Amino acid sequence: MDDGETINGKPVTEEQIAAWVAEAEAGYDxxxxxxxxxxxxxxxxxxxxxxxxxxxxxxxxxxDEHARLANKSRSEVIREALCF
Incomplete structure (x- = not known):
């Protein structure tokens, strides 16, 4: 494509579009x-x-220090603290 369309920073080509069309026309599971x-x-x-x-x-x-010492995430430590 000449208008600079990208996906994840990679240019989208006419070949890629044709492959997507063929995949869609074949049907999806x-x-x-x-x-x-x-x-x-x-x-x-x-x-x-x-x-x-x-x-x-x-x-x-x-x-964060408590989570590190307990080998847990911040969220896990907070949830545990709320279950009093």
Whole structure:
């Protein structure tokens, strides 16, 4: 393509477009597409919500050190702290 279209920084060529068209015309395996999982894995059967939390630089340092020593993520340490 001469208008500079890119995907992940790589130019999209006419050959690539032709290959995508051929793939689409051949059809897709719907079950295989449904099995693709994107994003973070769920934590349960219910959808979870993102909650913003404001911490000072010192609080974050303490949290990160605790997480490092426990070999856990920040989120895991925060969730454990909430389960009192």
């Amino acid at each position: 719907v079950e295989a597409l449904k099995k693709r999982v994107r994003g973070r894995p769920g934590r349960g059967s219910e959808p979870s919500q993102v909650v913003a939390l404001r911490l000072t630089v010192d609080e974050i340092a303490i949290l």
